[in-house]
Amino acid sequence: MAAPKHPRPCSVADTLALVGEKYSLLVLREVCLGNGRFDQLVRNIGAPRDILATRLRRLVDAGILTKRVYSERPQRFEYRATLAGLELEPVLMTLMAWGDRHLHPDGDRPMVIEHSCGKDLAPVVTCAACGDPVRHEDLTAHPQAPGWTVTGPQAT
Amino acid sequence: MAAPKHPRPCSVADTLALVGEKYSLLVLREVCLGNGRFDQLVRNIGAPRDILATRLRRLVDAGILTKRVYSERPQRFEYRATLAGLELEPVLMTLMAWGDRHLHPDGDRPMVIEHSCGKDLAPVVTCAACGDPVRHEDLTAHPQAPGWTVTGPQAT
DNA sequence: ATGGTGAGTTCGGTTTTCCTACTCACTGGT
DNA sequence: ACCAGTGAGTAGGAAAACCGAACTCACCAT
Numbered sequence: 001m002a003a004p005k006h007p008r009p010c011s012v013a014d015t016l017a018l019v020g021e022k023y024s025l026l027v028l029r030e031v032c033l034g035n036g037r038f039d040q041l042v043r044n045i046g047a048p049r050d051i052l053a054t055r056l057r058r059l060v061d062a063g064i065l066t067k068r069v070y071s072e073r074p075q076r077f078e079y080r081a082t083l084a085g086l087e088l089e090p091v092l093m094t095l096m097a098w099g100d101r102h103l104h105p106d107g108d109r110p111m112v113i114e115h116s117c118g119k120d121l122a123p124v125v126t127c128a129a130c131g132d133p134v135r136h137e138d139l140t141a142h143p144q145a146p147g148w149t150v151t152g153p154q155a156t
Numbered sequence: 157m158a159a160p161k162h163p164r165p166c167s168v169a170d171t172l173a174l175v176g177e178k179y180s181l182l183v184l185r186e187v188c189l190g191n192g193r194f195d196q197l198v199r200n201i202g203a204p205r206d207i208l209a210t211r212l213r214r215l216v217d218a219g220i221l222t223k224r225v226y227s228e229r230p231q232r233f234e235y236r237a238t239l240a241g242l243e244l245e246p247v248l249m250t251l252m253a254w255g256d257r258h259l260h261p262d263g264d265r266p267m268v269i270e271h272s273c274g275k276d277l278a279p280v281v282t283c284a285a286c287g288d289p290v291r292h293e294d295l296t297a298h299p300q301a302p303g304w305t306v307t308g309p310q311a312t
Numbered sequence: 313a314t315g316g317t318g319a320g321t322t323c324g325g326t327t328t329t330c331c332t333a334c335t336c337a338c339t340g341g342t
Numbered sequence: 343a344c345c346a347g348t349g350a351g352t353a354g355g356a357a358a359a360c361c362g363a364a365c366t367c368a369c370c371a372t
Contacts, residue, residue, distance in 0.1 A: 007202030009266035011255025012185050012248050018259075022176065022329080029168050033297055034307035038350050044304075046163030048330055053351060063258075074338040076349060080310055084258050086292045090281035091254065092168050093290060094246045099167025102219075102240050103174075110165035110301060116294035119285035125246035126282050129275035134249060136242045138272035141189055145266060148200075151190035154236055178360080194319050204361050209320060230369040232318060 009145050018062045019088065023047045024055050028085060029092055031065060036079040064088065093123040165301050174218045175244065179203045180211050184241060185248055187221060192235040220244065249279040 007013065019025055026045045030036070035044055038056075042049055056079060059065040064085040070078045081088075093113070100109045113121040125134045132138075141150045163169065175181055182201045186192070191200055194212075198205055212235060215221040220241040226234045237244075249269070256265045269277040281290045288294075297306045 007182075008186075008200045010182075010185065011252040011259060011266055013182055014259045014266075015251045015255035016181060020176070020178065020181070025172060025176070026163075026166075026169055029166065030164075032292065032310055034310050036310070039348075042350095044164045048332095049351065050331095050353085051329065054328095071349095074349075076338095083312075086310075086312070087257070088254055089292055089295075090250045090290060091247060093281055094250055095171045096167040098244055098247065099171035101243070103167060103170045108300075110167055110170075110299070112298045112300060114296040114298060115283045115285065115288075115290070117283060117286035117288065119283070121290065121295065122284035123281045123290055124284045125249055125279045127271045127273060127275070128278035128280045129271065130273035131287075132271075132273065134246060134271070134277065134279055136188065136245055139245075139277065140270040142268045142270060143266070144264075144268060154188055154190050154192070154242075156239075156242070195317080198319095204363095205320065206322085207360065210359095227318095230318075233320095 008143070008148050019059070019064065021055065021058075023051060024059060025088075025092060025095070027052070027055055027059060027079075028064070028081065028088055031079055031081050031085070032089055032092065038077070038079075041079075059085075090123070090125075093121070094125060097123050164299070164304050175215070175220065177211065177214070179207060180215060181244075181248065181251070183208070183211055183215060183235075184220070184237065184244055187235055187237050187241070188245055188248065194233070194235075197235075215241075246279070246281075249277070250281060253279050 019028065023045055026047070027041060030041050030044050035041065038049075038052070041047070041052055041056075045052070047055070056065065056067070060067055060079075063082055065079045066082055067077050067079055070076055096111070096113075104110070115121040126132060127134055136153060137156065139153060141153070143150060175184070179201055182203075183197060186197050186200050191197065194205075194208070197203070197208055197212075201208070203211070212221065212223070216223055216235075219238055221235045222238055223233050223235055226232055252267070252269075260266070271277040282288060283290055283294075292309060293312070295309060297309070299306060
């Protein structure tokens with residue numbers, strides 16, 4: 001068995017290569033909340049301005065954000081999520097749910113999301129085919145690239 | 157309105173503070189796949205060994221992984237996900253789904269996950285209360301800390 | 313005795329990140 | 343006209359993170 005020179009090909013890694021840098025997902029959070037202006041982002045995220053500028057360029061290049069002018073004189077911009085960007089919102093929701101559950105067990109959630117059904121949102125990841133919630137023990141991974149194996153799902 | 161010195165309190169940020177560093181979520185991916193040994197992780201993730209060692213310590217400290225001995229002599233270890241760690245799997249699934257969709261639009265997915273229902277897993281984030289898939293326009297955010305506002309969800 | 317594996321640590325250098333300050337263009341108030 | 347304020351960044355240097363390769367140490371196999 002040859003030692004692989006490259007890491008496992010994987011969409012998780014590919015996606016994280018785009019949005020896995022520090023602050024990138026927080027930028028997306030703010031943009032989804034409607035706070036898409038540079039100084040709002042600086043304040044709400046707490047990122048250094050130069051880093052934020054770099055992240056914004058990267059996210060725009062990746063097609064996750066767009067930069068649109070909302071005032072010509074003086075020229076002012078607003079970043080908004082593209083469709084692809086909005087489709088990352090579920091990632092934010094699952095991250096938030098985990099943090100609420102494990103980092104704020106007293107119920108002192110920093111933010112509550114209300115769903116259109118009237119209830120507070122508790123996001124659950126389900127299988128599109130059968131509708132059941134996804135549990136670890138129900139999953140079997142099949143790497144598509146040759147040479148990459150899994151030793152089987154972790155037993156609890 | 158006072159200028160906030162601290163960034164917005166948010167479970168997304170809190171969670172990313174634990175697992176948002178480079179490689180952390182990939183470690184979790186490998187561990188969930190059953191590849192929890194140090195050299196497997198190095199090979200499959202492609203991380204430098206020292207960085208990996210740091211990440212592993214951090215994840216163990218955070219209660220996301222445990223380090224267990226699988227051989228006394230010679231002493232050998234394996235990292236496994238705790239229950240809290242397994243609950244981060246939905247994050248991986250949504251990240252993977254996004255990458256499959258937007259970074260591999262030809263259908264050449266690097267990995268396919270099979271669900272126990274027999275179909276390939278297509279993870280969908282739904283509202284636990286009503287069961288509907290979560291869409292951006294159905295969400296309203298309510299920050300709980302005083303002084304933190306949202307300008308309303310981004311309109312498409 | 314030699315080679316191999318597993319699980320790291322150490323070393324030295326490169327790249328990122330961080331923080332503070334600064335710029336530049338404009339606006340609104342007096 | 344003058345001044346403070348806002349929005350969107352750049353500039354510079356220190357601190358931290360990251361990287362690959364080499365090294366350790368304990369054990370096992372031949």
